[in-house]
Amino acid sequence: MAGIFIFSEDPQLAQQLLTPALALKAASAQPLVALTACAETAQKLASLGADRVVVLKAASTTPEALAPAIAELLAKAQASVVLVGSTSSGRHLAAHLAAALKAGMTTDAKALAMVDGRLETQRILYAGLAVCDEVVALPAVATIPQRTFLPPGPAAQAGTVETLEVQADARVVVQSRTPVESEGVDITAAIKLVSVGRGFGKKEDLSLARDLAGALKAEIACTRGVAEDEHWLPIERYIGISGQTVKPELYLAVGLSGQVQHMVGCRESKVIVAVNKDEQAPIFEAADYGIVGDLYQVLPLLTVALKS
Amino acid sequence: MPKLLVCYKWVLNEQDIKIRPEDLSLDSSRAKGKISDFDRNAIEEASLIVEQQGGTVDALSYGTPAVKLSVKDALSRGPNRLLWVGDPGADDADALVIANVLAAAIRKAGPYDLILCGEGSSDMFYQQTPARLAALLGLPCVTFVSKMTLDGAVLKATRKLGECTEEVSVTGPAVVSVLSEINKPRIPSLKQVLGAAKKPSEELPIASLGLTPDELQPKAVRKSPKGFLMNRKNVVFKESDAAANVAKLVAALAAEGLR
Numbered sequence: 112m113a114g115i116f117i118f119s120e121d122p123q124l125a126q127q128l129l130t131p132a133l134a135l136k137a138a139s140a141q142p143l144v145a146l147t148a149c150a151e152t153a154q155k156l157a158s159l160g161a162d163r164v165v166v167l168k169a170a171s172t173t174p175e176a177l178a179p180a181i182a183e184l185l186a187k188a189q190a191s192v193v194l195v196g197s198t199s200s201g202r203h204l205a206a207h208l209a210a211a212l213k214a215g216m217t218t219d220a221k222a223l224a225m226v227d228g229r230l231e232t233q234r235i236l237y238a239g240l241a242v243c244d245e246v247v248a249l250p251a252v253a254t255i256p257q258r259t260f261l262p263p264g265p266a267a268q269a270g271t272v273e274t275l276e277v278q279a280d281a282r283v284v285v286q287s288r289t290p291v292e293s294e295g296v297d298i299t300a301a302i303k304l305v306s307v308g309r310g311f312g313k314k315e316d317l318s319l320a321r322d323l324a325g326a327l328k329a330e331i332a333c334t335r336g337v338a339e340d341e342h343w344l345p346i347e348r349y350i351g352i353s354g355q356t357v358k359p360e361l362y363l364a365v366g367l368s369g370q371v372q373h374m375v376g377c378r379e380s381k382v383i384v385a386v387n388k389d390e391q392a393p394i395f396e397a398a399d400y401g402i403v404g405d406l407y408q409v410l411p412l413l414t415v416a417l418k419s
Numbered sequence: 420m421p422k423l424l425v426c427y428k429w430v431l432n433e434q435d436i437k438i439r440p441e442d443l444s445l446d447s448s449r450a451k452g453k454i455s456d457f458d459r460n461a462i463e464e465a466s467l468i469v470e471q472q473g474g475t476v477d478a479l480s481y482g483t484p485a486v487k488l489s490v491k492d493a494l495s496r497g498p499n500r501l502l503w504v505g506d507p508g509a510d511d512a513d514a515l516v517i518a519n520v521l522a523a524a525i526r527k528a529g530p531y532d533l534i535l536c537g538e539g540s541s542d543m544f545y546q547q548t549p550a551r552l553a554a555l556l557g558l559p560c561v562t563f564v565s566k567m568t569l570d571g572a573v574l575k576a577t578r579k580l581g582e583c584t585e586e587v588s589v590t591g592p593a594v595v596s597v598l599s600e601i602n603k604p605r606i607p608s609l610k611q612v613l614g615a616a617k618k619p620s621e622e623l624p625i626a627s628l629g630l631t632p633d634e635l636q637p638k639a640v641r642k643s644p645k646g647f648l649m650n651r652k653n654v655v656f657k658e659s660d661a662a663a664n665v666a667k668l669v670a671a672l673a674a675e676g677l678r
Contacts (some may be wrong), residue, residue, distance in 0.1 A: 145640045157657065174559070175558045175562075178554075180556070182487075182554075196622065198580070198581060199562065199563050199579075199580040199581050200545050200564075200580055202547075202550075203550045203562045203563075204550075205547075206514070206545075206548075206549070206550035206551050206554075207550045207551070207553070208546035209515065209520060209551065210515070210547075210550065210551035210552075210554035210555055211554055213515070213638075214486075214515070214638060215513055215514075215515055215638025215640075216515070216545070216547055216636065216639060216640030217639060218514075218539075218544065218546055218547060235540065235647075236543060236544075236641075236644055237431075237433040237436060237445075237541075237542055238541060238544065239432055239647060240433050240436060240445075240643070240647060241436075241438075241445055241644045241645060241646050241647060242645055242647055243641050243642060243643060243644040243645065244641070244642040244643060245507070245639050245640065245641055246639070246642060247635075247638060247639045247640075248638045248639075251638075251639075262672075269444065280559070282589060282590075282593075283559050283560070283561055283587050283588075283589045283593075284587060284588050284589065285585050285586070285587050286585075286586040286587060286588060287585070287586045288583050288584070288585050288586075289583060289584050290582060290583050291581070291582055291583055293582075293585060303677070307497075311429075313445035326421075329528070339599070339600045340600070352544070353538075358488075359506045360677060361672070361675075361677045363550060370434075371433060374649075375647075378647070378649065382672075382675050383651060383666065384672070384678060388431070390655070390657060395653065395655055396648045396649060396651070396653065397651060398448060398651055398652075398653065399506070399651050399652040399653070399654065399667055399675075400652065400655075400656070400671050400672075401653075401654070401655040402655075402656050402657070402660050402661075402664045402665065402668055403655060403656070403657035403664075404657075404662075404664060406662045409661055409664070409665060411667050412661055412662055412665040413668065413669070415668060416613050416665050416666065416669045417672075417678065
């Protein structure tokens, strides 16, 4: 078996994948091959340490449409490790590849290493309640989330770039593709966050949280329910297992109970503060400081006190 | 009339799992089972389709023998018939084994016009089963669906992919995974609960599925799950005087350099 392979349709994520791939290459003395559908980024991947970059050309180059062609290529090369960037499309692709290779797969590895001829990874279980190691026999597939690794520095010697014509899977027809409307706010970069849950009775009441955020110079974040069920705030502001992961200096959680699915996205914050009327809410176990009280009473007082 | 299949997983309710402080191991002795959250959306969507346009829904689950406890709950949510594979080995199954078992059961019980799954299970959240199933069965796969309509053999779906949405169409059969936002799963009525008792359910013994030992051998082995320990100060201000609580919090934030 030979070859550490990487793929991501996201150019930044593809570069980040090179970092763990280079470590696996060093540990197993195998070539590192980057697969991409994006000719513009091929040279960059070659300059950052990929021994070979294969640019896939096809009628459709979405990860889903390329899945059967990539699976065939990996089987032919007898790939030993396949790392895929964890976008939605990337997870779809990776699971297809794992099935085609009859391989084990770690979804969203936080860390990975080659130990005794197996891939050892770490990931979360039960929506973040627990972490566990996974030992995956080779060939092994893993998806890696955005920003898990920094991209590597330039390699001493650039790799080669080649182009390969492949057949796209045309069974699912994409009629249209629309970018999600974005405010362009990157809440993962915020130093302070005021995060709101469904303790707020209606959308208009979020102004209380905005006023508080103004006094703190904080951004607004929210729970999945606020973004996806109530549609009070855009999806890019929701924190949790299937949303954003943030590590601000201050995470001030208002009117949210602190379910593990939410907390997994913010538990590495430096200081966590909770405002909730239910003293039994799990958020207080996860908080450094908390106020038990009605947010409609506490927030205006807190905003005034912080401004003075 | 479409013949639908919906797959679901019977999982431990993560809210009932406690972390033992002495060694961070997981105590699930008091954890009750539940139908995995996103799978309820898949069951609901399949049931809505046949309630609106006719056809049948079979539900299929693979798990430990405890999966039998899910029969009534699953059938009260709409499906006409339930098939289950109960095997102690399921505790250690990885996504490869799960997909192999489900695919073998589908080959035995099928064919189906549409196979629905949730986005991922609420315990392991591998999110691999839909695409693995499709690959094993040689079917096209449409993942992360927030809206879908079935018109004869043609499925039209909206996929939500983080930075963009896609409108796709596929001429069946196909495997689909749905997002939680696609619907609000019903809370079964008394009538639906009573009706579930009359619906057929059938165990498919794992030995009847014709799987080789290698196909039942996990390739990804989970080792020593450890609880994630929240190490926080847990200072809670809970006097009846809200202004006093606020003053204490502001002082604490100032001490942390966060004012």
